[in-house]
Amino acid sequence: MSENSGFHIQTAIILVLFALVFGILYFSNRRHPFSGWIAIGYIAAFAGYLIDSNRTSSTSIGMIFLSVSLFWIFCLAIAKAIYVRCNAVFPNILAMLIVASSIVSFILLTFVAPDISIRSVLVNVVAGILLALSLPPLWRAGEELIDKALFGVIAAVSATFIARVMIVHILLDVTLTEQTYSQSTYVWIFHFTSGICGLALAVVLLFAAGYEMVLHFHTQSNLDPLTGMLNRRGLKGLFNSRPAQNQGAAYTRSIIIFDIDYFKQVNDRYGHLAGDKILQRIANTALDLCQDYGQVARTGGEEFAILTNWIPVETAQFLAQHVCDSLRLVVHPELEPNQQVTASFGLAVLTDADSFHHAMDRADKALYHAKGNGRNQVALAKAA
Numbered sequence: 001m002s003e004n005s006g007f008h009i010q011t012a013i014i015l016v017l018f019a020l021v022f023g024i025l026y027f028s029n030r031r032h033p034f035s036g037w038i039a040i041g042y043i044a045a046f047a048g049y050l051i052d053s054n055r056t057s058s059t060s061i062g063m064i065f066l067s068v069s070l071f072w073i074f075c076l077a078i079a080k081a082i083y084v085r086c087n088a089v090f091p092n093i094l095a096m097l098i099v100a101s102s103i104v105s106f107i108l109l110t111f112v113a114p115d116i117s118i119r120s121v122l123v124n125v126v127a128g129i130l131l132a133l134s135l136p137p138l139w140r141a142g143e144e145l146i147d148k149a150l151f152g153v154i155a156a157v158s159a160t161f162i163a164r165v166m167i168v169h170i171l172l173d174v175t176l177t178e179q180t181y182s183q184s185t186y187v188w189i190f191h192f193t194s195g196i197c198g199l200a201l202a203v204v205l206l207f208a209a210g211y212e213m214v215l216h217f218h219t220q221s222n223l224d225p226l227t228g229m230l231n232r233r234g235l236k237g238l239f240n241s242r243p244a245q246n247q248g249a250a251y252t253r254s255i256i257i258f259d260i261d262y263f264k265q266v267n268d269r270y271g272h273l274a275g276d277k278i279l280q281r282i283a284n285t286a287l288d289l290c291q292d293y294g295q296v297a298r299t300g301g302e303e304f305a306i307l308t309n310w311i312p313v314e315t316a317q318f319l320a321q322h323v324c325d326s327l328r329l330v331v332h333p334e335l336e337p338n339q340q341v342t343a344s345f346g347l348a349v350l351t352d353a354d355s356f357h358h359a360m361d362r363a364d365k366a367l368y369h370a371k372g373n374g375r376n377q378v379a380l381a382k383a384a
Contacts, residue, residue, distance in 0.1 A: 008053040011195040015046035018202040025209050034085045035209045041077030044070040045198055053191060057179045061110055068106065068123050072099065075130035078201065082134035082150065085208065086141045091133060102126040116176045120186060121165045128161035146208050153204045157197040164193050226276060227283035230297035235305055238295055239356045253294075254316040256306040257363040258286075258323065258345040261375045263302035266341070274334035278341060285330055286323055293319050304343075305360070313349055320345045320378045328376065344370040348381035 019042035026036035048070030051063055076095060083090040102122065109119040131154060138151040168174045168186045176184055222234030230238065239255075260266075260282065267275040279302065286296045286304060293315070294308035306323075308316050328340045335341070346367030348359055362381040370379035 007195070008049075008191070011191065011198070012046060012050060012053070014195070014199060014202075015042055015049060018198075018206070019043045019046060021206065022209065025213065029213060032084075032212060034081050034212055037077045037081035037084060038205050038209070041074045041081070042198075042202070044073040044077060045194075048074065049191075049194065052187075055182055057182070065106065065110075071123065071127055072102070072130055075127045076133075078154070078205070079131060079134040081205070082154070083137055085212065086137035086147075088137035088140075095130065095133060098126065098129060116178060116181065117169055117174075120176060120190075121169065124161045124165045124190075128158040131161065132158040144211075146204075146211050149204050150208055153200055157201055160193055160197055164189055224298040227280055227298050229283055229287060230295060232297065232299040232305075235295070235297035235299060235307060236356045238297075239307060239359070250312050251310040252313060252316075253310055253350045254306075254308045254313070254347055255350060255359045255363045256308065256316065256320045256323075256345060256347045257299070257360065257367045258304050258306075258320075258327075258343040259300075259367055259371070260302040261342045261344055261371075263341075266335070270334055277334055278332050281330060281332060282327060282341065282343075285326060289323050289326060290319065299360075305363070316347060316349070317378065317380065320347050324376065324378055342376035344375045345378040346370055346381060347378060349383075 019039050022035045022039035022042060026033065026039055030036070048067045051059075051067035051070070055064065055067070076099075079095075080090055105122055106119060109115050109122065134154055135151060135158075138147050138154070141147050165186075168189055172185060174185050176186055181187060222230060222237060224231040260279075263275065266278060279298075283296070283298060283304070286306070290296050290306055293311060294306050297305050297307070299305045306319070308319065311319075324343060324345050328342045330341065332339070332341055344367055346363045346365065346369065348354075348363035348366060350359055354362075366379040366381035370377050373379065
């Protein structure tokens with residue numbers, strides 16, 4: 001590796017470490033492949049860097065093309081990761097056209113009209129273009145600070161890939177040959193800027209991956225895994241962030257709690273798998289009925305809650321009664337024919353002084369009043 005072997009080793013270690021870090025992040029949460037694509041990119045970058053840093057005049061064209069391909073794969077993998085993060089559709093056809101035309105050009109500049117200097121320009125310009133493919137979705141999604149940081153760093157790295165060959169070949173007037181390549185100014189600038197760009201990209205991508213993981217686990221902690229709706233914690237957060245009243249005195253918000261009647265008997269007789277399907281069906285029914293009126297959460301085993309929007313009390317009562325009437329009409333194939341699943345409801349109208357615990361407690365007392373009154377009905381909580 002000549003006198004720069006220490007630098008090469010350091011850069012290779014950095015690339016391997018980031019490949020491992022992003023690989024570990026991916027395997028810890030495979031549902032979000034953002035980190036997986038970055039890991040693939042840094043593995044390719046490491047392999048390509050290893051080949052190029054050991055390149056000599058006797059290195060075969062096959063190995064040279066492999067190192068170039070790995071460099072382009074690195075750029076494509078980073079771009080793909082950004083599209084995954086932004087939930088955007090990757091431009092596969094455009095990317096394939098760029099790569100295909102680049103391969104043809106590389107072959108022409110190697111065998112038909114050999115020119116290693118122009119070939120180096122091709123390699124870097126194509127890399128910059130492939131990496132720049134990730135800029136449009138970041139521009140569209142640029143509300144978060146991390147999106148702006150990613151856009152800035154990727155734009156800078158893309159520009160660096162293109163600018164460095166212009167500096168070497170135009171400003172420094174360096175002419176490359178196979179014999180002088182490994183000791184040329186171009187190689188020193190290429191490896192130095194590649195190391196800096198790879199490090200800068202890795203740092204901001206690592207922040208993005210960490211942000212994604214924190215956001216994912218925060219979201220998961222607020223969701224019920226069976227139904228996908230809010231859990232009690234998520235409902236509490238929504239309650240505490242509710243806006244002040246701006247709809248007039250006739251409008252208010254309410255908490256409606258409903259509990260499936262005799263659900264333990266359903267589980268005991270038909271099994272928990274059947275019970276889970278019934279819970280999911282009831283959850284979906286409640287979500288459909290309440291989508292214009294409020295948020296539904298699963299707050300316990302067979303207990304659900306509705307936090308209404310600003311609506312009249314009469315509308316909240318109508319909503320609770322409508323859900324109550326609708327649930328008993330839902331068909332459950334797991335049960336006996338014509339067997340109904342009903343629920344009891346407690347409704348508490350919120351006041352400015354209500355805490356989440358106090359509001360839930362009042363609605364819960366009304367729920368138990370409905371159960372004591374014969375179930376399958378709505379009871380209104382006493383005023384706070």
